[in-house]
Structures are given as structure tokens and as C-alpha cells.
Amino acid sequence: QVQLVESGGGLVQAGDSLRLSCTASGHIFSNDVVGWFRQAPGKEREFAARIAWNDGRTFYADSVRGRFTIFRDIRKNTVYLLMRSLKPEDTAVYYCAAGVSPYGVASTDFPSWGQGTQVSVSS
Numbered sequence: 001q002v003q004l005v006e007s008g009g010g011l012v013q014a015g016d017s018l019r020l021s022c023t024a025s026g027h028i029f030s031n032d033v034v035g036w037f038r039q040a041p042g043k044e045r046e047f048a049a050r051i052a053w054n055d056g057r058t059f060y061a062d063s064v065r066g067r068f069t070i071f072r073d074i075r076k077n078t079v080y081l082l083m084r085s086l087k088p089e090d091t092a093v094y095y096c097a098a099g100v101s102p103y104g105v106a107s108t109d110f111p112s113w114g115q116g117t118q119v120s121v122s123s
Contacts, residue, residue, distance in 0.1 A: 002026040002112050004096050009117030012086055016121070020081040022096030022114060030054040033099055034079045035110055036070060038092035038119075045095070047105040051079060061105075064090075086121045093118050 008020040022034065035050035049060045049070040058070050069082040079096060094117050097110030104110060 002028055002032075002098050004098060004112060004114035006094065006096050006114040006117040009094060009119045011120045011122065014087055014121055014123050016086050017082065017084045018086060018119060020083070020094055020096075020117060020119070022079045022081075024077045024079075024098070028053050028077060028098065031100055031102075033102060033104060033110075034072070035097050035099070035104065036068075036079075036081045037095045037097060037107065037110075038090075039095070039116075040089075040092040043092075045107055047107075048094070049081060050104065052102060059103075059105075083119070086119075088121045088123045091119060091121050 003025045006022050032053045033050050036048045037045050038048050039045040047061050048064050051058050051070045067085045072079045096114045098112040099110035101109040
């Protein structure tokens, strides 16, 4: 099972940008999918974006589409989440996760998880 480590979180102001990284130790297989989820205080974990490792196809939740971009660097075994025009409601712990479901948006579609990184957006 792949191990995932997130980094890049922090405290920013509304309108700022931030880039999160998710680095995998162990091999990511061509049929794997890597996703980003987030969990705000008192709320359930929600899907944000995913990318197919083999062809780079992406999918976004409506709440982040147009503001967030997910992309990968195969040589570095790393998936990034570039977040622009951040809003206070984007404040959450952000997790990356890996699975094999090509259309996965549920937490249960992703068996491997990182420890999370905190993103806080002040107004």
C-alpha cells in the first residue's frame, strides 16, 4: 500500500493562493487515482478533486472547480493541489488519498490516506 505525505498548508488571507503537495512513498501504479479531500471543523470530509495517474484526467467538486487545479509530477511521485482565490470557507484539513476507482468521489473509494495538512483562510 502506498504511503502519502501532505505538505504546504498554512494560514493565508482571502484571495490568496496556496499549493499543497502529496508525495507518495512506494510505487503508484498506472491505474491508481489520487484525490484531495477536505474536512472543515464540525463537518464531514468532502471530495475536492482527483487525478488519474496514467493519463492525468481530472475531476473537481463544484465548490472548487475553476479555483483549484490538481496536477501530478510523475518523476517526483507527487500530486499537487493549487488553490487560488481562497475563501474563508475553504478552511479545512486537506487530505490526499489514493485508490483505483476511476470515478471515485467518496472517502471509501480511496483506501490509502495521508495525515492531512491544515489550511486556514482569514477574511
